[in-house]
Amino acid sequence: MGSACLILFALSCLIVGSAARPFYPPPSEVAEGERRPLQTSRPYNIAHRGSNGELPEETAAAYMRAIKEGADFIETDILSSKDGVLICFHDVTLDNTTDVAQHKEFANRNRTYVVQGNNTTGFFTVDFTLKELKSLRVRQRYPFRDQQYNGKFQIITFEEYITIALDATRVVGIYPEIKYPVFINERVKWQNGKKFEDVFVETLKKYGYKGSYLSDEWKKQPAFIQSFAPTSLVYASNLTDLPKIFLIDDITVPTEDTNQSYWEITSDGYFDFIKNYVVGIGPGKDTVVPVVNNYLQPRTDLIARAHAHDLEKFPKPIS
Numbered sequence: 001m002g003s004a005c006l007i008l009f010a011l012s013c014l015i016v017g018s019a020a021r022p023f024y025p026p027p028s029e030v031a032e033g034e035r036r037p038l039q040t041s042r043p044y045n046i047a048h049r050g051s052n053g054e055l056p057e058e059t060a061a062a063y064m065r066a067i068k069e070g071a072d073f074i075e076t077d078i079l080s081s082k083d084g085v086l087i088c089f090h091d092v093t094l095d096n097t098t099d100v101a102q103h104k105e106f107a108n109r110n111r112t113y114v115v116q117g118n119n120t121t122g123f124f125t126v127d128f129t130l131k132e133l134k135s136l137r138v139r140q141r142y143p144f145r146d147q148q149y150n151g152k153f154q155i156i157t158f159e160e161y162i163t164i165a166l167d168a169t170r171v172v173g174i175y176p177e178i179k180y181p182v183f184i185n186e187r188v189k190w191q192n193g194k195k196f197e198d199v200f201v202e203t204l205k206k207y208g209y210k211g212s213y214l215s216d217e218w219k220k221q222p223a224f225i226q227s228f229a230p231t232s233l234v235y236a237s238n239l240t241d242l243p244k245i246f247l248i249d250d251i252t253v254p255t256e257d258t259n260q261s262y263w264e265i266t267s268d269g270y271f272d273f274i275k276n277y278v279v280g281i282g283p284g285k286d287t288v289v290p291v292v293n294n295y296l297q298p299r300t301d302l303i304a305r306a307h308a309h310d311l312e313k314f315p316k317p318i319s
Contacts, residue, residue, distance in 0.1 A: 036170035047071035093122030173222030280312030
């Protein structure tokens, strides 16, 4: 009888919780004493763009929800505004996940630029100041996801994202990506000849992120720097000893900066080169376990070969 009551109580809580979907922000001030440390003895739970199945991706709400749900790391993509402020946003254009098309005052901002060798048309983050970006509201990427929070949240800055992790009541790591660095460096200019990567690393240093992988310094404020652009990772390695992850895209997509094929960057020779700058790779899941006609295929040897070169693996959903 007691077990049945317990099950009914658990089910009722689940139903009520699912219907109301309460929002739980962490406190802005951490209580006295040591925060619960990151668990490093098991695989990490990385919240890709936050809890984006429930809330619009890369918003403060999505990251806070992910922390509440137990994420070890919150992952984000870093781009820039026109005035050089780093923001958390996945696409180089605003069209798919904001209400920019509803803002008549921005109708003349529609542009076509070459991005990774392709003509891309839309409203680009680099053509909007931070103030203008903050006037937009974010929406869900896919129609099959919960739409009730569309239009409720703003784009956040890199610094705001960092603050969310630091405000958690336990140690929560960050996992920012240097996104579209070639395009950003072409379109945005910073003072004193600084590059996108310089500003990116300076922001991490400003908030105390430092230390090699699993060092005592790193464990206090864990962070990984990730990028699909190998030259950005090599450049950043001269600025910080924080661990870096080389992201590997679909087998049809060349690197944006060096124009190397998937087969070149996953060769044994290239792994020998890149391991001097990164601690691991972040391959798209389809490069680990391919799918053909909706059927899983035998896994590839990519992870085994990465391990043979002392590279960690952090498989990444590419979407």
